[in-house]
Amino acid sequence: MSDIMERNYAQMKSYIERNKFPFAEKEEQGCKRLDVQHGKAKCAVKVYTTGTIQLQGVDSKLKQSLDEAKNAVENEEDLGEVLPFEIEQFPEVLTENIPNIDPIIVRFVAEAIVSLKAGSNLGCAFLLGGASEKAFFLLVDTYAKAIPDETMKGRFTSRTSGKFISKVYDEFKNSWKSSLNKPTGYGWTNDIEIKIEQIFQFCRICRNEAGHPHLPPNLDKGVLLANMGQFVKYVEDLYAMIGFYEANDVQF
Template sequence: MNKNYAQMRSYIDRNKFTFTESDEQNCKRIDVQNGKAKCVVKVYSTGTIQLQGAESKLKQSLQQAKEAVENEEDIGEVLPFEIERFPEVLRERISGVDPIVVRFVEEAILTLKAGSNLGCAFLLGGASEKAILLLVDAYAKAIPDEAMRNRFVSRTSGKFISKVFDEFKGSWKSSTNKPSGYGWTNDIEIKIEQVFQFCRICRNEAGHPHLPPNLDKGVLLANMGQFVKYVEDLYELIRFYEQNQVQFAAA
């Protein structure tokens, strides 16, 4: 029982769920809560793990951990609860988020759970690229001068995403109006470029057979942990340029 209990407790700790522990006859009990969802985990002296509570994302997450422990699998292979919820969180936090972005994230999670690091990297790169292209399109439409807008579009249309981003970044840095708040008055690298470049490079490694793929699951998980905030930042810029024209200093 001690081993199974320790693994379940470790999983609960790792996901920062609120919990209390108690002893019952022949078992140890953990009352777990995440938001409004509640679940009871009981680990018996025989090693059997029992879950009690209404169906919820929390219970589904704990069920995955339970099955991994009972099958003597590495519980570290169970995805952190917050990553499982990424598609739902994107819809909750970003009104009108593009369904292609969400679908690619959903598929990335499925491939990661299936043990396909390359598939996850490729799909996450696709989600990132779609979000970047939405931003570039919104930015182009917000350039009021037709000649300048046409030049920007010609420099970004049909190009590799790395070139598209470089063109956007150069134009954005020369613009004089940006969203207010932390980060936007500084370099765009702080809020967007680091995650964008990681997703792009990983996608290239996964999709180009002449490059030796070397994608560690832990690295993918760490960067997936930043992905929701990254998409939120992109949409903050998109909304800004849907409501404001791009301004440049007078020549």
């Protein structure tokens, strides 16, 4: 077996393992084969002695992801530049998991992924921050409407309307902590930092760095990817709170 075959095969296998795709290995005449599966999608990856990589299977998101990896390997590019399959799927996952999600959030997340693939870390950070702020402002608006006492509602609204996002978050957090009823389940009985604040603050700070020229941007792609990996769960948690306050009044 040739060195180029072994090298290309090892890189494709590493990419498949990194994305946690179930797979099986076998050897065929003149090639080594990986049978890969993700949900109902299946794809065969064949690596020949010349180093050529061939994909077999019907068109699917899985095949598209493997095709990007194939092109990177064959062109001797850094396979690390190919985004994890999980992140590529975020727009579809958000729409599936949150049927009533605001389309602006999905559009911003999709554009953030496009920007990251194009090497625009600043563009990705700005768009991800926009998606985060849209989801958070929807929560604040729903929370305000759920305050039954008109005087208290007016005070909360006056403290959050037209303010910087950091100020709005602080006001919401203080009001939420003083409320008596909260969503039930893991995490909600503890501080809000567990489910919301970490990703919210990351997205806010990154958006500030990308959107304000006087701040020196220092956005590492690895850091963006690590936090994007948690973004779907973050938006799901925000929408869980939105759903709770659509069905329940805020109690003090």
